[in-house]
Amino acid sequence: MVHVIGGGLAGSEAAWQIASRGVPATLHEMRPVVRTAVHGTDRLAELVCSNSFRSDKLDNAVGLLKEELRLLDSLVMRCADATRVPAGAALAVDRQRFADEVTRSIESQSLITVVREEVRQLPESSDRAPVVIATGPLTSDALSKEIAALVGESHLSFYDAISPIVHADTVDRSRVFRASRWNRSLGSMERAGDGDYLNCPLSRDEYARFHDGLIHAECASVHDFDREKFFEGCLPIEVMAHRGPDTLRFGPMRPVGLVDPRTGRQPYAVVQLRQDDLAGDHLSLVGFQTQLKWGEQARVLRLIPALAQAEFVRFGMVHRNTYINAPAILLQTWRFRCRPSLLCAGQLSGVEGYVESTASGLIAGRNAAALARGRPLSAPPRTTAVGALGYYVSHADPLNYQPTNVTFGIIEPLEASEARGGSRLARNKALAERALAELRRWADGEPGEDRP
Numbered sequence: 001m002v003h004v005i006g007g008g009l010a011g012s013e014a015a016w017q018i019a020s021r022g023v024p025a026t027l028h029e030m031r032p033v034v035r036t037a038v039h040g041t042d043r044l045a046e047l048v049c050s051n052s053f054r055s056d057k058l059d060n061a062v063g064l065l066k067e068e069l070r071l072l073d074s075l076v077m078r079c080a081d082a083t084r085v086p087a088g089a090a091l092a093v094d095r096q097r098f099a100d101e102v103t104r105s106i107e108s109q110s111l112i113t114v115v116r117e118e119v120r121q122l123p124e125s126s127d128r129a130p131v132v133i134a135t136g137p138l139t140s141d142a143l144s145k146e147i148a149a150l151v152g153e154s155h156l157s158f159y160d161a162i163s164p165i166v167h168a169d170t171v172d173r174s175r176v177f178r179a180s181r182w183n184r185s186l187g188s189m190e191r192a193g194d195g196d197y198l199n200c201p202l203s204r205d206e207y208a209r210f211h212d213g214l215i216h217a218e219c220a221s222v223h224d225f226d227r228e229k230f231f232e233g234c235l236p237i238e239v240m241a242h243r244g245p246d247t248l249r250f251g252p253m254r255p256v257g258l259v260d261p262r263t264g265r266q267p268y269a270v271v272q273l274r275q276d277d278l279a280g281d282h283l284s285l286v287g288f289q290t291q292l293k294w295g296e297q298a299r300v301l302r303l304i305p306a307l308a309q310a311e312f313v314r315f316g317m318v319h320r321n322t323y324i325n326a327p328a329i330l331l332q333t334w335r336f337r338c339r340p341s342l343l344c345a346g347q348l349s350g351v352e353g354y355v356e357s358t359a360s361g362l363i364a365g366r367n368a369a370a371l372a373r374g375r376p377l378s379a380p381p382r383t384t385a386v387g388a389l390g391y392y393v394s395h396a397d398p399l400n401y402q403p404t405n406v407t408f409g410i411i412e413p414l415e416a417s418e419a420r421g422g423s424r425l426a427r428n429k430a431l432a433e434r435a436l437a438e439l440r441r442w443a444d445g446e447p448g449e450d451r452p
């Protein structure tokens with residue numbers, strides 16, 4: 001029997017992998033008995049912010065990671081593919097249907113027992129009865145204290161912020177154009193060629209007004225808020241705006257690869273809106289996480305011409321993110337160095353993002369099942385995205401460690417003979433082909449490694 005604590009993306013995936021190997025699992029999820037500041041339902045694998053699992057193309061590292069997860073029979077990927085909505089080259093899902101699908105699958109797997117309770121103390125674990133902790137960025141206070149006691153000073157926390165969502169019918173359609181950047185659309189048939197994003201163009205003057213509004217707007221006061229600890233990939237727009245007048249134009253408001261068909265030109269700046277539910281009546285502002293006060297958000301975001309009359313489904317906000325200093329604490333198989341019958345997965349384990357959290361849950365689940373069955377543990381090779389992630393998390397510099405997204409940079413480089421020409425695209429494709437071939441071999445039973 002394996003106990004899995006936390007029924008988010010990582011914990012659900014881990015429990016599924018364990019049960020798929022014939023080992024019973026108990027999945028402890030505290031919602032709805034104890035709520036978090038951002039989850040809104042009692043569903044397993046609830047996506048608390050964006051509905052996007054990011055790029056779905058193999059020339060992108062997160063696209064490769066997703067393909068690897070599919071190859072390893074990931075429950076999360078199966079449910080995501082089944083509930084996808086149009087989103088250009090990205091995989092985005094209808095969040096409610098996605099979480100329903102994961103919950104239904106877990107609840108109907110007879111080897112998994114779901115217990116709705118807050119785990120306040122780390123359960124006993126042993127080699128034949130391992131425990132997986134996957135309580136995520138909002139790990140409850142009581143359990144956070146337990147983990148801090150186990151890992152010492154290396155247990156850290158910091159803050160991120162989430163993007164607002166608007167009602168689609170309140171967007172001024174005369175001031176938007178539909179397109180995906182560089183025309184990379186994977187959308188539905190009726191949209192093919194048009195792109196999956198609604199783009200709100202801004203002229204130089206409109207952008208200047210918006211920027212000015214942003215830097216003078218009032219932020220929500222955040223208790224214990226530490227600016228220095230924002231994850232660089234998830235900076236609030238107002239923090240970016242304060243860094244300089246053009247920072248946003250090189251970030252979430254960059255216009256490159258987008259041509260406004262009404263002018264035939266690239267706009268000065270653009271805000272992209274992405275469909276957030278299957279019906280298409282909610283649109284999220286891509287990359288627009290913010291900690292402005294809600295009234296200020298409405299006022300400033302309505303300075304974007306297409307959003308002048310926008311009504312908001314949800315405002316952006318600030319949230320806590322708890323994670324361990326993984327390189328000092330974890331092995332490549334996602335086990336704790338100090339207690340190898342304990343495994344960690346998900347955002348808490350020092351990765352960043354839905355797909356990376358799922359990937360760590362999948363490998364931790366496989367290894368927990370191996371432990372319970374008295375089998376050898378295994379980590380995928382570093383030539384794969386999923387293996388490279390485990391290696392990086394357990395071997396990066398523990399000084400100033402920050403949660404990591406998957407990138408091609410952490411995958412073992414190609415041998416000179418494997419590299420095809422100099423272009424990055426060709427190199428990435430070759431890396432992806434090699435990764436998928438090696439992962440197939442590994443999944444078919446090649447021994448892995450658990451180096452200190």
Ligand SMILES: Cc1cc2nc3c(=O)[nH]c(=O)nc-3n(C[C@H](O)[C@H](O)[C@H](O)COP(=O)(O)OP(=O)(O)OC[C@H]3O[C@@H](n4cnc5c(N)ncnc54)[C@H](O)[C@@H]3O)c2cc1C
Pocket residue numbers: 005006007008009010011028029030031036038039045046047048049050051117118119120134135136137138139140143160161162318319320345346347348352353354355357
């Ligand atoms: C506000 C916010 C916005 C985010 N936005 C994005 C985004 O847009 N894109 C992205 O890729 N990532 C985003 N993230 C990161 C996101 O949390 C992770 O990518 C992903 O959800 C992590 O999966 P997880 O399984 O580790 O954690 P979660 O999905 O949070 O699951 C952990 C589960 O553990 C439960 N739990 C906590 N403590 C206990 C306990 N003591 N006992 C029992 N159960 C417990 C929680 O209720 C939760 O269901 C965001 C995070 C937050 C907090």
